[in-house]
Amino acid sequence: MILLSSYNxxxxxxxxxxxxxxxxxxxxxxxxxxxxxxxxxxxxxFYRFRHKGRDGYWLQYQYMMEIAQESDHQWFMFIQDDxxxxxxxxxxxxxxxxxxxYAFNFMRRGGDRxxxxxxxxxxxxxxxxxxxxxxxxxNFCVPRSTLDLLEFKMNHVSHRWLQNPFHSSGxxxxxxxxxxxxxxxxxxxxxxxxxxxxxxxxxxYRERSKNPLVSI
Numbered sequence: 001m002i003l004l005s006s007y008n009x010x011x012x013x014x015x016x017x018x019x020x021x022x023x024x025x026x027x028x029x030x031x032x033x034x035x036x037x038x039x040x041x042x043x044x045x046f047y048r049f050r051h052k053g054r055d056g057y058w059l060q061y062q063y064m065m066e067i068a069q070e071s072d073h074q075w076f077m078f079i080q081d082d083x084x085x086x087x088x089x090x091x092x093x094x095x096x097x098x099x100x101x102y103a104f105n106f107m108r109r110g111g112d113r114x115x116x117x118x119x120x121x122x123x124x125x126x127x128x129x130x131x132x133x134x135x136x137x138x139n140f141c142v143p144r145s146t147l148d149l150l151e152f153k154m155n156h157v158s159h160r161w162l163q164n165p166f167h168s169s170g171x172x173x174x175x176x177x178x179x180x181x182x183x184x185x186x187x188x189x190x191x192x193x194x195x196x197x198x199x200x201x202x203x204x205y206r207e208r209s210k211n212p213l214v215s216i
Contacts, residue, residue: 001073002026002044003064005138006081007051010035013081017043023088025073029063055162057169062154069152074144083107083139085195091141097126098187101146103179105188107139107196108216115173116180122190130189135176139194149182192216 002024006013013028017040020026026044030037032051040046047067052059061078068076075095079086091106098104118134155178157170179186 001068001071001075002077002079003068004028004044004079004081005031005057005060005064006033007031008033008035009081010039012084014039015084016079016081016086019084019086020088024077025071027064027067029060029067031057031060054169055157058154058157058171058174061171061175065147065150065152065154068144068147075141076144076147077106077141079139079194083194083196087193091193094126094128094189095141095143099185100143101149101182101184102143103136103146103175103184103186104141105136105139105186106141106193107137108188108190108192109137109196115176118180118186125187128189129191130187133186133188134180135172136179136186137172139196146179146184149184150178 002020004013004016004020004026006028007030010033017026017028021043028040028044028046030046030048031053032049037046037048047063049059049063064078075092077088077091086106091104095102095104114134116134118132120131120133123130123132154171155174157174161167161170161173176186
């Protein structure tokens with residue numbers, strides 16, 4: 001199942017749903033956008049909730065967790081609407097070869113995040129050069145067994161974290177820390193299996209102006 005978060009980028013959203021259409025069931029979780037939903041209904045399920053922005057982004061993932069739990073799917077791709085050139089078949093092939101439970105980042109960005117104390121190590125998995133490392137960053141895949149360990153629940157992101165305008169939504173940080181606590185191995189390829197350019201962010205414009213999110 002593909003769980004796709006969206007906010008007010010209809011052209012980008014249409015590009016990615018067209019790319020992924022027919023590869024798996026698509027569920028769009030939209031954060032109160034102003035564009036009409038009708039053009040997307042041919043590509044999958046579309047849920048639009050009241051806009052909550054950066055401070056409530058963790059609720060987007062709560063909705064996705066609930067949808068995943070209620071489904072009979074055994075594998076889930078979490079992806080955002082500004083991602084393109086998704087190498088879906090290669091991503092799925094790699095994930096099918098990873099020991100469960102795991103979390104697989106399919107997009108690599110610059111920088112070594114330190115949300116956990118994991119020491120990064122280089123390794124090869126499924127014939128791909130990559131890393132065993134310590135974070136996920138909102139474009140990742142997991143098997144059902146991984147979400148079972150989280151009980152398909154997100155925790156509230158603290159107001160103290162969100163007070164800093166340069167902090168992100170806290171979703172990746174929370175998931176990374178909880179995966180680490182549950183001994184869920186996190187992986188990332190050396191070369192991204194999807195594309196993200198240095199375009200304007202709708203939610204993290206201060207943080208992204210300081211630390212652009214660009215796939216490498």
